[in-house]
Amino acid sequence: GEDVEQSLFLSVREGDSSVINCTYTDSSSTYLYWYKQEPGAGLQLLTYIFSNMDMKQDQRLTVLLNKKDKHLSLRIADTQTGDSAIYFCAEKVTGGFKTIFGAGTRLFVKA
Amino acid sequence: GAGVSQTPSNKVTEKGKYVELRCDPISGHTALYWYRQSLGQGPEFLIYFQGTGAADDSGLPNDRFFAVRPEGSVSTLKIQRTERGDSAVYLCASSPTGRGNKNIQYFGAGTRLSVL
Numbered sequence: 415g416e417d418v419e420q421s422l423f424l425s426v427r428e429g430d431s432s433v434i435n436c437t438y439t440d441s442s443s444t445y446l447y448w449y450k451q452e453p454g455a456g457l458q459l460l461t462y463i464f465s466n467m468d469m470k471q472d473q474r475l476t477v478l479l480n481k482k483d484k485h486l487s488l489r490i491a492d493t494q495t496g497d498s499a500i501y502f503c504a505e506k507v508t509g510g511f512k513t514i515f516g517a518g519t520r521l522f523v524k525a
Numbered sequence: 526g527a528g529v530s531q532t533p534s535n536k537v538t539e540k541g542k543y544v545e546l547r548c549d550p551i552s553g554h555t556a557l558y559w560y561r562q563s564l565g566q567g568p569e570f571l572i573y574f575q576g577t578g579a580a581d582d583s584g585l586p587n588d589r590f591f592a593v594r595p596e597g598s599v600s601t602l603k604i605q606r607t608e609r610g611d612s613a614v615y616l617c618a619s620s621p622t623g624r625g626n627k628n629i630q631y632f633g634a635g636t637r638l639s640v641l
Contacts, residue, residue, distance in 0.1 A: 456632030
């Protein structure tokens with residue numbers, strides 16, 4: 415079945431870049447997403463990428479997609495303490511309406 | 526409202542009881558999703574509505590779980606004979622449309638269900 419995997423923790427210093435990685439299994443996924451979840455809150459969409467793209471940049475965020483390896487990454491430039499949260503990678507399942515989420519990567523930003 | 530609203534925010538119940546969780550989607554959003562999020566995990570898909578009908582309920586874990594959306598807006602997730610393993614945060618999300626689109630979902634803050 416479909417699966418999305420992410421590393422569980424990442425710790426960076428304020429001002430450094432953060433790179434969060436994700437692998438997925440559905441090679442026909444049309445859209446892949448990054449969501450952010452802060453404590454006690456629901457998920458908030460950060461960015462998404464269509465499967466025919468390799469890269470998407472949005473201000474401090476850069477998404478890289480390697481379809482051959484089914485690997486997605488999110489780079490956050492100039493990471494701030496306010497970026498501390500859990501980041502979820504997700505894929506839209508082909509031919510359906512389901513979105514499959516990874517377990518999330520908890521980002522710690524040290525001042 | 527401005528966002529997806531879920532009530533109650535917290536629900537404590539006893540094993541074997543019946544609970545209802547409510548979701549008010551963003552006005553005009555035709556697609557609505559329910560997810561369950563256990564501690565340390567990502568959201569797990571339960572059910573998807575397009576309008577009033579459940580287009581995909583393949584994520585419901587068993588027949589104790591049921592969801593309705595009678596008028597294509599507010600949805601209620603119903604859990605019968607609750608078990609301790611049902612304890613989790615139940616998330617609702619809505620999307621402008623579910624067909625052939627980016628499927629961008631807007632999430633509520635969730636209902637934390639605790640079964641004692």
